[in-house]
Amino acid sequence: MMARMENLNVELGARSYPIHIGPGQLNEPQRLRPAVEGRRVAVVTNTTVAPLHGDALRRSLADCGISGEPLWIELPDGEQYKTMATVETILTRLLEARLDRGSRIVALGGGVVGDIAGFAAAIYQRGIDFVQVPTTLLAQVDSSVGGKTGVNHPLGKNMIGAFHQPRAVIIDTDTLKTLPERELRAGLAEVIKYGLIRDAEFFTWLEEHIDRLRTLDPEALAFAIRRSCACKAEVVAADEREGGIRALLNLGHTFGHAIEAGMGYGEWLHGEAVGTGMAMAARMSERMGWLDRVSRERAEALIQRAGLALEPPAAVTPDRFRELMAIDKKVASGRLRLVLLRGIGEAVLTDEFDQTALDHTLHEHARVA
Amino acid sequence: MMARMENLNVELGARSYPIHIGPGQLNEPQRLRPAVEGRRVAVVTNTTVAPLHGDALRRSLADCGISGEPLWIELPDGEQYKTMATVETILTRLLEARLDRGSRIVALGGGVVGDIAGFAAAIYQRGIDFVQVPTTLLAQVDSSVGGKTGVNHPLGKNMIGAFHQPRAVIIDTDTLKTLPERELRAGLAEVIKYGLIRDAEFFTWLEEHIDRLRTLDPEALAFAIRRSCACKAEVVAADEREGGIRALLNLGHTFGHAIEAGMGYGEWLHGEAVGTGMAMAARMSERMGWLDRVSRERAEALIQRAGLALEPPAAVTPDRFRELMAIDKKVASGRLRLVLLRGIGEAVLTDEFDQTALDHTLHEHARVA
Numbered sequence: 001m002m003a004r005m006e007n008l009n010v011e012l013g014a015r016s017y018p019i020h021i022g023p024g025q026l027n028e029p030q031r032l033r034p035a036v037e038g039r040r041v042a043v044v045t046n047t048t049v050a051p052l053h054g055d056a057l058r059r060s061l062a063d064c065g066i067s068g069e070p071l072w073i074e075l076p077d078g079e080q081y082k083t084m085a086t087v088e089t090i091l092t093r094l095l096e097a098r099l100d101r102g103s104r105i106v107a108l109g110g111g112v113v114g115d116i117a118g119f120a121a122a123i124y125q126r127g128i129d130f131v132q133v134p135t136t137l138l139a140q141v142d143s144s145v146g147g148k149t150g151v152n153h154p155l156g157k158n159m160i161g162a163f164h165q166p167r168a169v170i171i172d173t174d175t176l177k178t179l180p181e182r183e184l185r186a187g188l189a190e191v192i193k194y195g196l197i198r199d200a201e202f203f204t205w206l207e208e209h210i211d212r213l214r215t216l217d218p219e220a221l222a223f224a225i226r227r228s229c230a231c232k233a234e235v236v237a238a239d240e241r242e243g244g245i246r247a248l249l250n251l252g253h254t255f256g257h258a259i260e261a262g263m264g265y266g267e268w269l270h271g272e273a274v275g276t277g278m279a280m281a282a283r284m285s286e287r288m289g290w291l292d293r294v295s296r297e298r299a300e301a302l303i304q305r306a307g308l309a310l311e312p313p314a315a316v317t318p319d320r321f322r323e324l325m326a327i328d329k330k331v332a333s334g335r336l337r338l339v340l341l342r343g344i345g346e347a348v349l350t351d352e353f354d355q356t357a358l359d360h361t362l363h364e365h366a367r368v369a
Numbered sequence: 370m371m372a373r374m375e376n377l378n379v380e381l382g383a384r385s386y387p388i389h390i391g392p393g394q395l396n397e398p399q400r401l402r403p404a405v406e407g408r409r410v411a412v413v414t415n416t417t418v419a420p421l422h423g424d425a426l427r428r429s430l431a432d433c434g435i436s437g438e439p440l441w442i443e444l445p446d447g448e449q450y451k452t453m454a455t456v457e458t459i460l461t462r463l464l465e466a467r468l469d470r471g472s473r474i475v476a477l478g479g480g481v482v483g484d485i486a487g488f489a490a491a492i493y494q495r496g497i498d499f500v501q502v503p504t505t506l507l508a509q510v511d512s513s514v515g516g517k518t519g520v521n522h523p524l525g526k527n528m529i530g531a532f533h534q535p536r537a538v539i540i541d542t543d544t545l546k547t548l549p550e551r552e553l554r555a556g557l558a559e560v561i562k563y564g565l566i567r568d569a570e571f572f573t574w575l576e577e578h579i580d581r582l583r584t585l586d587p588e589a590l591a592f593a594i595r596r597s598c599a600c601k602a603e604v605v606a607a608d609e610r611e612g613g614i615r616a617l618l619n620l621g622h623t624f625g626h627a628i629e630a631g632m633g634y635g636e637w638l639h640g641e642a643v644g645t646g647m648a649m650a651a652r653m654s655e656r657m658g659w660l661d662r663v664s665r666e667r668a669e670a671l672i673q674r675a676g677l678a679l680e681p682p683a684a685v686t687p688d689r690f691r692e693l694m695a696i697d698k699k700v701a702s703g704r705l706r707l708v709l710l711r712g713i714g715e716a717v718l719t720d721e722f723d724q725t726a727l728d729h730t731l732h733e734h735a736r737v738a
Contacts (some may be wrong), residue, residue: 126531162495
């Protein structure tokens, strides 16, 4: 495969870092070397990903001149393990192996592995550096870039965490060949999101190429991942700590988190919930007169063609939605804030929305169900 | 009491913050107001401090225009509760009360309360702001300034944590009137430390005023606290994340941590262990020919006059010291680094020390015991 390697840089001053994108990246030790050479390394992965890509990573690390053998930490697979208990298990392993402050963590896996491993890195000895090697489309276009790390609490998703930037992100697009189709669709939700919030041209490209993405066309995938990462990197560089425009990346997430929590974490994939959440945000935006009908229909059509549901599960009732949304972390000083659409490629964060439009949006699926 | 109020500023760009020092500060709502007005507030304190100073803080908060009643979280008192389990209890209380990202934590208590509450603030919803109201001398001159937060792990002290700067530090020197004498002595260890590592003039002042500090002379206390905070603030401003000179603040800490861990956390107070650790560092520095005899004797004499032990407990054997020091977080890439003295007011961080001098320093107390 001759698809060319793509490089991006997330510009954060002293904490800037590269994103390497392309096929075969896991087999190229020079991607990892600058981050790990001469260091002790712990690899955090899970029992699903390790058999698929663990050997490639081991071989690359062996060629990087790291100090000693890597400490290998395999977590059970699943969002239900994204807890403080899992983080504490990792911290104990690091201490038992006497990894010092100059050590590195390499996170090999999807968003859950990256969030957990990144948070462990953020709080081990008040912070050590880490490298993201995301192996799902969702993690490649979203969670591996931007420095958000953390775990869930029984009372809410991602309620415990830290901003901790990786030292490098290595995206091997070949890993998508072994990704379950359902997870590919979930990842497409976040890809579509970038088009909706800030890149109308990319949205149009997606309308033309969504079927090729679903059949894993390598060139289409590489383009979509690069464009998505570039969008995210620009937003993060402009607003690392989510004081302003970074919040726009949460389009569909307030509704989506309520779906995930309401169904029990792990029932709906994060991306699936975000896809449905974006459709709800589009419909609410139309009800408020902010989004025209044609744009709402284009948004819904693309979400549907990506294989994602337009309606939330009936089990999450409107009352349950309100309850779960109230605790969502985007509640600022007691007021619920939502990301809504004013057009394709134009999102706004607002706490001045029409309560009736929200009620109707929450109730319409109750009729559908 | 007419002792004047002192103000300092820790210069960290956008994260700069004021330190207010003086008698009666807890009764002056204007110190707290800029940090908490219009916000929801959680107070984290403990069962010893709350009966002494809780009412004063409550009254001040009531005059600050905060949103609703403060959420009151009282921890059991003691270093043994400085654990992730305690942090998780706090996070759960914050979530149950639905405190949002704009909320504030106020830490009222000693270093343990400040470290725990600060770390909870660092990881609640990826970080909320907090205010330090230290009520022990140790916390006032050391842990409340500089942004180090965290908890202990069974395998090591402060092994889990984050750098998270407070929004303000409010030091009411009247709180020292209710401080047990043993804790006052422990705090004096850190005061002496600033003289030893970077301020020979202050060290000489301490030699002249140590007895007045031990009898709580208000003017002497205010001067010593201000000078100590200024030292710490300068070092932190120059090196927030401990890449360089900040490490000098750890004079006596590598030996001290080993004493604390070796005896079981809580047996020796942190400051007591640091006092003894500084004496050990001074003796080792003399053995290496770095520190002259007179300076070593001055260091030991002042530590002793502060009511602190010059020798570590016999129960921590040389072998146990080495084991515990190996896991200390100041081990950089496998090499033990120590802060040693080249003179009064002149400390250096080094991994190039004489192993024999270390051995002798660890063994000499075995003879004494």
